[in-house]
Amino acid sequence: MEEGKDNFVFIGKKPVMSYVMAVATQFNRSESEVVIKARGRSISTAVDVAEISRQRFLKDVEVKNIQISTEEVPREGGSLRVSSIEITLGKI
Amino acid sequence: MEEGKDNFVFIGKKPVMSYVMAVATQFNRSESEVVIKARGRSISTAVDVAEISRQRFLKDVEVKNIQISTEEVPREGGSLRVSSIEITLGKI
DSSP states (O other): OOTTTEEEEEOOOOOOHHHHHHHHHHTTEEEEEEEEEGGGGHHHHHHHHHIIIIIIIIITTEEEEEEEEEEEEEETTEEEEEEEEEEEEEEE | TTOOTTTTTEOSSSHHHHHHHHHHHHHTTTSSSEEEEEGGGGGHHHHHHHHIIIIIOOEEEEEEEEEEEEEEETTTTTTEEEEEEEEEEEEO
């Protein structure tokens, strides 16, 4: 994953609303697009974050693109293939 | 959700591979598109099913469209809003 990019929000184990706030913060910093990224079990949370952001907090934002892919994650004794998602939200 | 449609595969609590087989069966019945649908925590499994189908079992199939939405699910004393996903796979 491209760490350090300003307009990316990486979904982990925090409560959904903390990521919704992170998305809102990016848009308030005048980003025109914010990309929500997640892997494995966090993919469901990424969709929750996108839906809540779009419907309840950022009325002028829509889903611009959704991509799914498979990433190789290094593990002891090899690597693991996990699904990932990138949801791009953008100003209407 | 549109129950009863032949080319829909609804993701629940079964093992991932049983849904991959369901997707493959639809394509073998000469469907040109198969829609994988899931709600809530099953969304991650839906992405796994799409990725495994596309990469390992159905080399001539690609992701045609992905849509996310929010559905109202009736519950005792009201309703619950849950995220959902629809991943459309189609013949290349």
